[in-house]
Amino acid sequence: MYALWNTLGLDEPNMRWVLFGTAFLSAVSAWVGTFTYLQKKSLLGDAIAHGILPGVAGSFLLSGQKNAAYIMIGALVWGFLTVLAIEWITRKSHLKPSTAMAIVLSAFFGLGMMLLTQIQNSGLPDASGLQSFLFGQAASLLPSDILVYSIFALVALIVLLALYRSLTFVSFDKAGAQSMGFSPQTSGTVLSILVVIATAIGIQSIGLILMAALLITPAAIARMWSQRLWTMLMLAGGIAAVSAISGSLISFSGKSMPTGPWIVMVLFFIFGFSVLFSTHRGLVQRAFQKRKNRQIIQRENLLKALYHLREQKGEQAEFTFEEIQKKRMFSENDLQRILGMLKRKKWVLQGKNGWTLSGEGLNEGRRITRLHRLWELYLSQKMRLKEDHIHPIAESMEHIITEDLEAQLLHELDYPELDPHQKRIPYDTPAKS
Amino acid sequence: MTPAIDIHNLTASYERKPVLWEIDCQFPQGKLIGIVGPNGSGKTTLLKNIMGLMKPDSGYIRIFGEKLDKVRHRVSYVPQRETVDWDFPADVMDVVLMGRYNPKKLFGRISREDKDIAIEALSRVNMLEFANRHISQLSGGQQQRVFIARSLAQKADLYLMDEPFVGVDAASEDAILNLLTEMKNNGKTVVIVHHDLQTAYEYFDHIALLNTRLVASGAAEEVFTSDLLQEAYGGRLTVLSRIGELIAKKDFPIREKGQEEN
Ligand SMILES: Nc1ncnc2c1ncn2[C@@H]1O[C@H](COP(=O)(O)OP(=O)(O)OP(=O)(O)O)[C@@H](O)[C@H]1O
Ligand SMILES: [Mg+2]
Numbered sequence: 088m089y090a091l092w093n094t095l096g097l098d099e100p101n102m103r104w105v106l107f108g109t110a111f112l113s114a115v116s117a118w119v120g121t122f123t124y125l126q127k128k129s130l131l132g133d134a135i136a137h138g139i140l141p142g143v144a145g146s147f148l149l150s151g152q153k154n155a156a157y158i159m160i161g162a163l164v165w166g167f168l169t170v171l172a173i174e175w176i177t178r179k180s181h182l183k184p185s186t187a188m189a190i191v192l193s194a195f196f197g198l199g200m201m202l203l204t205q206i207q208n209s210g211l212p213d214a215s216g217l218q219s220f221l222f223g224q225a226a227s228l229l230p231s232d233i234l235v236y237s238i239f240a241l242v243a244l245i246v247l248l249a250l251y252r253s254l255t256f257v258s259f260d261k262a263g264a265q266s267m268g269f270s271p272q273t274s275g276t277v278l279s280i281l282v283v284i285a286t287a288i289g290i291q292s293i294g295l296i297l298m299a300a301l302l303i304t305p306a307a308i309a310r311m312w313s314q315r316l317w318t319m320l321m322l323a324g325g326i327a328a329v330s331a332i333s334g335s336l337i338s339f340s341g342k343s344m345p346t347g348p349w350i351v352m353v354l355f356f357i358f359g360f361s362v363l364f365s366t367h368r369g370l371v372q373r374a375f376q377k378r379k380n381r382q383i384i385q386r387e388n389l390l391k392a393l394y395h396l397r398e399q400k401g402e403q404a405e406f407t408f409e410e411i412q413k414k415r416m417f418s419e420n421d422l423q424r425i426l427g428m429l430k431r432k433k434w435v436l437q438g439k440n441g442w443t444l445s446g447e448g449l450n451e452g453r454r455i456t457r458l459h460r461l462w463e464l465y466l467s468q469k470m471r472l473k474e475d476h477i478h479p480i481a482e483s484m485e486h487i488i489t490e491d492l493e494a495q496l497l498h499e500l501d502y503p504e505l506d507p508h509q510k511r512i513p514y515d516t517p518a519k520s
Numbered sequence: 521m522t523p524a525i526d527i528h529n530l531t532a533s534y535e536r537k538p539v540l541w542e543i544d545c546q547f548p549q550g551k552l553i554g555i556v557g558p559n560g561s562g563k564t565t566l567l568k569n570i571m572g573l574m575k576p577d578s579g580y581i582r583i584f585g586e587k588l589d590k591v592r593h594r595v596s597y598v599p600q601r602e603t604v605d606w607d608f609p610a611d612v613m614d615v616v617l618m619g620r621y622n623p624k625k626l627f628g629r630i631s632r633e634d635k636d637i638a639i640e641a642l643s644r645v646n647m648l649e650f651a652n653r654h655i656s657q658l659s660g661g662q663q664q665r666v667f668i669a670r671s672l673a674q675k676a677d678l679y680l681m682d683e684p685f686v687g688v689d690a691a692s693e694d695a696i697l698n699l700l701t702e703m704k705n706n707g708k709t710v711v712i713v714h715h716d717l718q719t720a721y722e723y724f725d726h727i728a729l730l731n732t733r734l735v736a737s738g739a740a741e742e743v744f745t746s747d748l749l750q751e752a753y754g755g756r757l758t759v760l761s762r763i764g765e766l767i768a769k770k771d772f773p774i775r776e777k778g779q780e781e782n
Contacts, residue, residue, distance in 0.1 A: 125608065143629070168748050247625040260604040265595035266571045268589075268623040314654045316609045 101230055102339070103472035108233035109225055109292045110328035113301055113350075115240040118247060119285035119328035120302030122278055131173075131279070132239045132501040133299035134164030134188040136286045138169030139293055141473055143220050147206055153217075155235035159287055165287055169195060184472025206460035216495070222345035225335040236288040243284045250277055255316060280449075292331065294347035301327060304354045330354045382428075384486050390416060390424050390434065391485075393444050394452030405441040453513045459485040460506035461496050467507040468500065474507050522585040524769065525570060525676050527721045530579035531564075532569050538577065539565050545728055545737040549584075552725035553711045554740075558753055559732040564600060567680050569598035572586040583678065598667050600683050606656050612666050613651045616641055618674030636671075637767040641672035643697060650752040660687035671724045679703065682713045697723060717749070 123131055142165030145155040171192055176187040176383055203217055219227055247254075256264040257274045265271055282302070289298045310324035334350030364373045392415040396406050412422060426442060430436040434448030444452055462481040466472045472480075488496070523546040530543040540562045547553050555563050568574050570581055573589045584591050596619075617640070620634040642648045645665040650658065658666065664684055671679055685693050700710050704725075714720050720727060720740075727743045729735040734754040736743045 252621045252628045253623065255610075256621055258605075259608045259610065259615070259618070260599065262568070262571075262573055262599040263597065263670075264600075264617070264621075266622065267574055268592050268593075269621075270623075310609065315611060315614065319609050437716055474536060 088273060104154055104230040104233055105225055106230045106332055108228070108230075108237060109331045109346075109441040112233075112236055112240050112288045112292060113327040113331035115322035116285040116289055116298075116301045117245050117305035117323040118320055119278075119281045121306040121323050122254050122258065123246075123282060124303055124306035124310070125255075125276065127302045128277075130185055132282055132302035134173060134287060135166050135169050135191040135279075135282050136295045136298040137192045137199075138172075139163075139165040139283070139287060139290075140200075140220070141165050141197055141202055142168075143290060143295070144199050144217070145148070145201035145204060147217065148202065155229075155232035158220075158290060159235060159239060162287035162290060163283055165195065166287060167280070170279045170283065187457075197270070204339050216409075219294065219345070221291050221294050221296050222327070223292050223350070224338075225292045225346040226339050228291050232291060236291075240288050243281050243288075246277065246281060248313035250274060254278065262294060269354055270389075280398075291349055292335070292346055294345065297347040297351045300351045300354055301331075304351075304358055305330075308358050308361050310352075311361045311367050311369070314367065326354070326357055330357065380486075383397055385417075385421060385425050386429065387451070388446070389417070389422070389429065390448055390452040391434065391455040391459070393442065393448070394456050397444065397452075403442045405438045407441040410444065437502050450515060453515065455485055457513050458488050458513045461493070461500065461503075462488065462511060463508070464503055464506050464512070465496055477507065521549055522757070523547055523658065524551075524584060525564075525711070525742070526582040526585070528579050528581070530566075530569060530581065531684055532575045533577055534564055534565075539732060540569070541733045543579070543730075543734045545734055547711060547728070547737075548726060549709050550704065550707050550727040551709060551722065552700060553709070553726045553728070554720050554721045555711065555713045555728045555730055556715065556717065556724075556752075559715065559729035559736075561752075563715070563730055566730065567597070567682055567711075567713060570680060571595070592675075594677040596671040596674040596679050598679070598681040598684060601660065601664055601667060601686065604659075606663060608655065611652050611654050612642070612647060612658070613638060615655055615666055616669045616673050621668040636653070637675070638669070638673050641669040642666075643674060645669045646695065650678045660691040661689055664688055665692065665696070668699070676708075678709045678711070680711045683715070684712060684718075685716070687713065720744075 120132060123129060129187075134198030139162040142161035142163070143158055144161075146164075147153060150157045154346050165447065172191045172195075173184065173187045176182060177184050181382075182190075206217060253264070253269050253274050256267075256269055257271050263273050285302060286295075286298050289301060305326040306319070306321035308326055311321045313319040313322055328351050330353040335354045336348050337349045337353075338344040338346040357422055361369070363369060365374065389411070392411060393406065394415055396410065397404065400406075408422065411417070412419075417425070426435060430437060430447065433445055434451060436445050444489075459481045462484045463477045466477040466480060467474060501510055525547040527543050527545050528539060532540040539560075543566065552588075555566060557563050559624055565574070567574065569576050570583070579581065581588070583595060589593070616638040617630055617634060620637060622628055639648065639651070642651055645668050647665050650662065650666075655663065655666065661717050664687070668681070668684060671681070684696060688696065699768060700712070703710055712724070714723070721744050724740055726738065728737040728750055729743055729752040731752045736748045
């Protein structure tokens, strides 16, 4: 363990600085990103991230050195230019904001790449490191860089806290917020500025191209696990920090591996995991629920079949596998499995000549049969459906009707004796006569 | 008494196409007032103009005799339910508490008193038991009641609600109506946008019949004459709507500059 610690360079205080610094920067980006996600402006982060490249390259050209403070200034200036250009195009033409974003994004990024090539051909001493702006190189960060970025991040965080309610309200209900004196324009502008900062502070750790992932993915993941804004923010921040740390660690271990792709991969891994397992509409949970429902349905169908057989053949009879199959089409495997399951639950008993219901199984079989027949009666009496239409509907409803609903049905139908097919509706205690 | 709302020669348009022409009317205080008209007649647009959510082409509005900004804290607005994102990560309580947010306060905090007010508002609309439920898990009628609770939490004197009865079952509609009547009896002014003629007459003391222009405004029994209803709900005024399209196409000014002061 300690050896690993050493190989990663974590015994150096510098490295720890970098690591926790990146975690903090990433969390702030994710918090800002959560609000763009809620305002359905996810694309804005991507546009701004690409749009600031000319600023980054330009600051290098002018100053001749790779300095975080200059980089931030250049990035902020071009970030605002990007926002203004998008707004101007949207206002003056009839284009949708997303179209305007795509146009500005590609034009500015193209310009940035031209400047970058210019710099690389210029032979300036620091020029080789400039690629790291595109994909991030956390290992090349100095504590002094981290300090500069963190100051901006802190400012963004304070603004976010100050306008927390305003941003929330406007995201949920723009007209309502405006009617109370909140200004959607102001919070929109402030949010754009925050996105510019949130993007710029990640230039060296994640890089411009993949920065949008850090703004949006943590928010999207957090939304899958949480139904309230506060918990969503906590989660998004945590996820961003964890993926920044692990992404950086992985990239430190390889020779001059860019950081951004690793952070994004970690994020994507968490995202995939959440799609499968989240408590809020996760695929696995849903599949599980479906499977459980299917089992309940099969189980109840079998109990009902046994109950029907018993109605026909008398209380003492035991039923063979074939008799049950003739009563209701189960595949051989299914029937075997369900019988096994019910036997373990002690709802059916296996006698010498076949299968029979236990006391508990009998109650359950009677309940299902009753629900089926009650529902048929309800459909034909209250909804005036024809007799030949009601059976299939009742087949599925019998598994869904709850105790409450049953009580209400009984009440409305006044404890009936016979269903529309003149079959007796069975009660646990004899029906009201 | 100064009218609750005083509208002077209001003309409003979207992308230069006028949808309200020269509206001029007054709504009295302490009454239940209905703004009634067919779909697309500009009811929502009128409310938006009253609430300063869009800029009119001409005309002006006074609320309790003042400009809106001076009396904003006395006015509460409930937008049409479909205009907001009900999948937003918030529970019922969060939404009602928004009625207590203060735009002038940075780092705003929710006080104990705010919470008590929100709880009271929720119980008045019979939604207290749902306080911690996520808003996407509510029925349409329940969402509407949450919105009304948020509005109550604002403790205003004038309430403007856009179609609060849409998607609400009969029982909830009765409950909401009782609440509105109770508010009126406490001296509040309640303005409701409504498009159902059947119930409008029963519900409201004062009715404004709208169809792009103001057809009539006055006590319910004066406004509900077959002539006026025919005028509001019968055929559209084709000339008026064609002029509107022309203005939009040719970029004409709706009002010439320097003609009107507000
Ligand atoms: N944002 C918009 N941009 C352009 N036109 C609009 C916009 N909103 C409304 N309109 C048009 O303005 C007219 C009036 O709309 P408004 O929403 O005020 O009607 P309404 O009386 O509230 O109708 P409804 O009963 O359907 O709610 C309609 O013809 C509508 O098409
Ligand atoms: Mg409307």
